[in-house]
Amino acid sequence: MVFFLSQMVNGLTVGAVYALIALGYTMVYGVMRLINFAHGDFFMMGSYLGYTVLVTFLAAVGLPLWLVLLIATAIATLGVALLGVFVERVAYRPLRRSGRLAAVVSALGVSQFLQNAAMLIWGARFQAYPPWAAPDAAWNIGGVSVSLMQLLIIGISLMLMVGLYLFVQRTTAGTAIRATAIDHDTARLMGINVNSVITLIFIIGPALGGIAGVLLGLYYRQIHFTVGWSYGLKAFTAAILGGIGNIPGAMVGGLLLGILEMLGAGYISAAWKDVMVFGILILLLIFRPTGILGERVAEKV
Amino acid sequence: MSGSRSARLLVSLALLALLSMAQFARAAEPIRIGLQAPITGPWAYEGEMARNSVQIVADEINKAGGLLGRPVEIVLGDDQGQPQQSALVAQRMISEKVVAVVGTYGSSVNDPAAAIYERNKLVNIAYGSTAESLTTHGRKYFFRTCFRDDRQGEFFANFAADTLKAKRIAIIHDNTTFGKGLAEAARRPILAQGKAEVVFYDAITPGERDFTAILGRMGRTNPDVVYFTGYYSEAGLIIRQMRTLGIKAPFVGGNAAVNDEFIKIAGIDIAKGALMTQEPLPTDLDYPESKAFVAEYVRRHGEAPSSPWPVYAADAFKVICAAIEATKSTNSDVLMNYLHNNLKDYPGITGPISFDAVGDREGAIYLAYEVFGEGDFRPRR
Numbered sequence: 001m002v003f004f005l006s007q008m009v010n011g012l013t014v015g016a017v018y019a020l021i022a023l024g025y026t027m028v029y030g031v032m033r034l035i036n037f038a039h040g041d042f043f044m045m046g047s048y049l050g051y052t053v054l055v056t057f058l059a060a061v062g063l064p065l066w067l068v069l070l071i072a073t074a075i076a077t078l079g080v081a082l083l084g085v086f087v088e089r090v091a092y093r094p095l096r097r098s099g100r101l102a103a104v105v106s107a108l109g110v111s112q113f114l115q116n117a118a119m120l121i122w123g124a125r126f127q128a129y130p131p132w133a134a135p136d137a138a139w140n141i142g143g144v145s146v147s148l149m150q151l152l153i154i155g156i157s158l159m160l161m162v163g164l165y166l167f168v169q170r171t172t173a174g175t176a177i178r179a180t181a182i183d184h185d186t187a188r189l190m191g192i193n194v195n196s197v198i199t200l201i202f203i204i205g206p207a208l209g210g211i212a213g214v215l216l217g218l219y220y221r222q223i224h225f226t227v228g229w230s231y232g233l234k235a236f237t238a239a240i241l242g243g244i245g246n247i248p249g250a251m252v253g254g255l256l257l258g259i260l261e262m263l264g265a266g267y268i269s270a271a272w273k274d275v276m277v278f279g280i281l282i283l284l285l286i287f288r289p290t291g292i293l294g295e296r297v298a299e300k301v
Numbered sequence: 302m303s304g305s306r307s308a309r310l311l312v313s314l315a316l317l318a319l320l321s322m323a324q325f326a327r328a329a330e331p332i333r334i335g336l337q338a339p340i341t342g343p344w345a346y347e348g349e350m351a352r353n354s355v356q357i358v359a360d361e362i363n364k365a366g367g368l369l370g371r372p373v374e375i376v377l378g379d380d381q382g383q384p385q386q387s388a389l390v391a392q393r394m395i396s397e398k399v400v401a402v403v404g405t406y407g408s409s410v411n412d413p414a415a416a417i418y419e420r421n422k423l424v425n426i427a428y429g430s431t432a433e434s435l436t437t438h439g440r441k442y443f444f445r446t447c448f449r450d451d452r453q454g455e456f457f458a459n460f461a462a463d464t465l466k467a468k469r470i471a472i473i474h475d476n477t478t479f480g481k482g483l484a485e486a487a488r489r490p491i492l493a494q495g496k497a498e499v500v501f502y503d504a505i506t507p508g509e510r511d512f513t514a515i516l517g518r519m520g521r522t523n524p525d526v527v528y529f530t531g532y533y534s535e536a537g538l539i540i541r542q543m544r545t546l547g548i549k550a551p552f553v554g555g556n557a558a559v560n561d562e563f564i565k566i567a568g569i570d571i572a573k574g575a576l577m578t579q580e581p582l583p584t585d586l587d588y589p590e591s592k593a594f595v596a597e598y599v600r601r602h603g604e605a606p607s608s609p610w611p612v613y614a615a616d617a618f619k620v621i622c623a624a625i626e627a628t629k630s631t632n633s634d635v636l637m638n639y640l641h642n643n644l645k646d647y648p649g650i651t652g653p654i655s656f657d658a659v660g661d662r663e664g665a666i667y668l669a670y671e672v673f674g675e676g677d678f679r680p681r682r
Contacts, residue, residue, distance in 0.1 A: 003517060006546075010513040116341075124345030126534055128565040138545060145546055220510045222538060222566040226343055230508045265514035271476055271504035273514075 002143035007266040008259060013150045013219070015258020016157035020212035021235035022242070022250035023164065024205030030181045030245035031201050032096075034103045038087060038110035040232015042080050042206040045114060046213025047223045048122055050076035054133050069133065069218070077210040084206030085199055093195075111228070118225035126224050134218040149219045156215065160208060161251045168247060173200065181245070241281055243291025252292055331374035332367075332631060334359075334621055335394040337404030337414060337425075338614070342381035343508070343534070346562070347406050350611035351428060352377065355403060355618045357597050368625050380405055384413050391417035400631045401425065403617040406610060408432030409478035415443045422633045424624075424640065426617035429610040431556070432482040436659040442637055444660040446613040446620065446651065448580060450479070452665040453556060454486025457578045460669055461526050462496040465551060471501035471524035473515070473539070475531030480504075483530040483555050500524055507535055513542050520548045530555040537566025544571050556580060559670060559678060561607045569676050576681065577670040580609045585668070585680060586651060594650045609651075616649040623647055 021043050028036040053072040061068070091110045095103045138147035168174035179187040180197040188194050216231070217223045234257065242253025260280060264273040284291070336355050339348040355375060363372050376399050378390035387405065391414035394402050402418060405411050406429035418425040419440045427435065427445040431453070435443065461467045470491060474484035481504070488499050500522040505512050516539065519527070527543065527550050529536050536558035543552065554563070556579035564572040583595050584605050594615065595605050606612065624639045625631055641660070646653035655663045671681040 003521065006517050007514055010511065010517075014511050119341065119345070124341065124349070126537075126562045126566060128562075128568075131568045131570075140547075147545060216510070220538060221541070221568065222510065222534060224343065224534070226508070227510075262511075262514040265512075266518050269503055270506070270512070270515035270518075274506060 003266065005144045007262045009144060009146055009150060011259035011262035012255060013153050013258070014261065015238075015255035016154050017212050017216055017231070017254075018235045018238045018257050019161060019251045019254025020157050020208050020215075021231060022238040022254045023161070023247065024209045025236050025239040026242075026244050026247060026250040027177075027201050027205050029239070030247075031177065031198060032092070032103075033100060034092065034107065035236070036092075036205075037104065037107040037232070038091075038114060039205065039209060040228035040230075040235065041111050041114035041118075042084055042228070043209035043213045043216075043231060043235075044118060044223075044225060044228030045083060046076045046080045046206075046210030047217045047227060048118055048127070048213075048225075049079045049210070050214035050217055051127055051129055051223060052122075055130060059130065065133070065135070072133075073211060073214045076214050077207045080210030080213070081203045081207040084202040088198060088202040093198075111232075115225050115228065122225065124225070126222050129217045129221045129223070131221070134221060149215075153215050153219060156211070160211065164204065164208070165247055173197075177201065237278070237281060241284065241291055243293045246291070246293050249291055249293035256292075329371060331372045332369070332625065333374045333376050333397065333399045334618065335376045335378060335397070335399040335402035335404070336614070336618070337378040337380055337387070337390050337394065337402055339382035339406050339410070340377065340379035342383060344382040344406055344532075346560075347429065347608060347610055348379070348382075350606045350608065351404075351406065351614040353602055354594075354598065354606065354611040354615040357594065357601065358615045358618045358622075362622055368622055369629060373622065378402075378404070380410055380414070382407055382410055384410050387411070388413040388417060390414065394418075395421045395423065399423070400625065401621045401633070401636060403428060403614055403621065405430065407477070407479060408435060408482065411435060412478060415440060418442055422637075424621065424633055424636050426620060428614035428617045430479070432478045433486065434478060434482060436661050440660065441641075442633065444617075444620075444640055444656050444662075446616040446649070446654060446662055447610070448665045448667075449661050450483040451486035451489075453578055453667055454483055454488075455490050456665075456667040457487045457528060457553065457555075458490035458494060460578065461528070461553070462491070462494065464669070465526055465553075467525035468497050469500045469523060469525045470497050471519050471522060471527045471550070472499060473501075473519070473527065473529045473531070474504050475507045475535060476504040477507065477531070479557065480507075480531040480555070484528075487528060487530070497525075505531065505535060505539075507531060509535075510538055511542075512539050513546060516543050516546055516548065520546055524550045526551050526553060528553045528555070529558065532557045533560035533563040534566065537563045537572070540575055541567045541571050551576060553578065553669075556609065559608055561676075564672060564676050569672075569674065572672045572676075573674050575672045577672075577678065578667055579670060580651070581666060581668055581680070582606075582609050582670075582678065583612045583650070586612075588648070588650070588652055590648055591650045612650045616651050616654060619649060620644065620647060620654060 024039045050072050053075045058068045091106045135148045176192045176197050184194050238253035238257040239250050242249030264276040338351045359373050380387040380390045387410045401424040408430040411427050411430035424442050431447050431450045472484050474480040501519045536554045540552045553576040559577045559579045624636045628635045628639050645655050669681040670678040
């Protein structure tokens with residue numbers, strides 16, 4: 001039981017990161033029917049920006065740690081959001097009327113561009129977040145070890161996800177997003193500025209990815225320019241699992257994927273973990289092609 | 302008339318000059334030797350150091366007048382640490398008509414390339430691919446300056462049982478040709494000797510970051526020592542996550558874990574005391590050739606190579622050049638025969654080099670390294 005609970009805590013931590021990234025995939029897909037393969041790399045950029053801000057600018061300032069982390073996260077998030085808007089302008093908007101394949105290829109191109117840019121800027125070596133930045137505190141609750149970083153990751157992710165859900169469901173801007181997701185042209189006839197909605201999507205999605213990137217760096221300390229691809233793939237899987245285009249689906253998919261992975265690695269074999277996870281995904285897609293929560297088409301975002 | 306004649310004379314003279322220049326160019330046409338290494342991708346760091354090392358050797362040879370009166374030239378092929386890319390690089394080396402190839406780093410990456418080189422009868426000398434399987438295909442043109450994994454596995458088995466007095470050993474690998482090969486090579490002698498038992502044996506997926514699940518399962522088997530046979534990036538995460546989970550057993554890494562990045566990722570407090578089985582680092586080599594090489598490397602790049610592998614690449618390059626020099630030939634079969642039969646105890650940077658019938662390097666030198674509090678690896682005394 002203790003072992004099971006430990007695996008659940010680990011699974012929720014990993015799953016929360018997947019979910020945050022999956023939200024970016026799912027929102028862009030919901031509004032633009034585009035699988036934004038560059039999204040994993042926004043997340044990677046968040047990791048690196050947070051790292052740079054921490055190491056270069058905030059290392060010697062002498063502010064309290066929580067403030068330093070807050071500033072680093074804020075700058076990284078802002079930076080990635082700007083990058084997202086820029087990429088949408090340059091790589092997706094000109095292709096909006098050229099069919100879905102062109103946009104997907106463009107997204108893959110952006111992904112390659114960002115990875116190589118990161119390699120050239122920060123180098124091919126692994127970078128490590130400074131040890132003073134990540135709190136090491138951990139507790140042993142009845143044999144289950146829980147660290148402060150795990151609680152932070154789970155807590156912050158849940159807050160962001162609930163916040164996003166409320167934003168999309170309760171605000172005017174959220175309503176505009178939902179309307180655009182259903183039909184661009186009709187939304188435009190209703191007086192919605194579709195371009196601003198898409199820009200908004202490309203602020204929120206990458207920003208969430210950026211936050212996830214900083215959290216990941218603080219948790220594992222090790223970052224690398226290829227991290228966007230592996231996490232991007234898992235998050236994309238999570239989005240599909242939950243039903244792509246559906247915001248609660250991305251959250252459920254991410255958490256479920258994290259837990260499945262950890263239980264698979266913990267009880268069966270780490271070597272077979274991915275086989276099991278993707279096996280479940282294949283079965284699910286055969287019997288429920290829209291994903292777990294994917295059937296409410298009208299609410300798709 | 303006379304004007305036209307002098308013009309004709311001029312043209313002939315010019316042609317003659319051109320021809321003689323072409324002749325000259327042909328005489329100085331460089332001997333091209335390939336270097337296949339991961340210049341980009343996850344192992345880019347290793348690739349960079351290999352390129353630096355080979356460059357030093359090539360520059361030295363060219364400064365001393367080249368090979369057979371011709372300069373040597375490195376033809377660089379970036380395999381990105383990926384098997385698919387590796388095959389493409391191999392094809393390119395063939396079409397570029399290089400004399401021989403140095404490389405590459407990872408065993409699983411080397412395999413497809415070695416197969417292509419073999420088909421095209423091109424001598425290739427690996428510098429970091431230590432998996433046993435590479436010399437079990439009966440390839441004639443494949444050599445390596447690094448040592449084969451099973452010798453390291455044996456070293457670990459003895460070290461764990463005799464020096465660390467371990468009774469319960471956990472082994473984790475990463476399912477790459479290299480990691481799995483070394484894990485198998487360690488498990489076999491442990492089972493055969495019967496001094497200790499293997500209580501845990503499983504694989505992680507490289508490129509991932511969270512290993513708490515597999516480590517948690519391992520922790521329940523109460524190992525006395527944990528042997529991880531994968532690469533430094535995962536090794537750093539594993540030791541950190543082990544300690545966070547409260548698993549206190551000594552951590553021993555294989556030779557792919559030896560890298561400063563391991564300490565950076567784990568953090569020095571956690572990395573301290575970690576052990577590694579490996580070939581001696583360039584700075585721990587005691588031959589005059591190694592001292593001179595390391596000094597030159599430091600002069601050029603400000604620091605010594607931080608892993609053992611780059612100097613094996615330099616040695617592979619040196620051995621190819623020595624074979625060309627000794628046989629006065631750039632013919633693959635001549636070089637291959639020379640390397641198999643005539644090259645004995647060539648004074649390399651990493652010690653004396655001879656190859657056996659399957660292309661493995663003879664002898665084997667391993668050490669147990671320990672991470673010290675100052676953040677460096679030193680041989681365990």
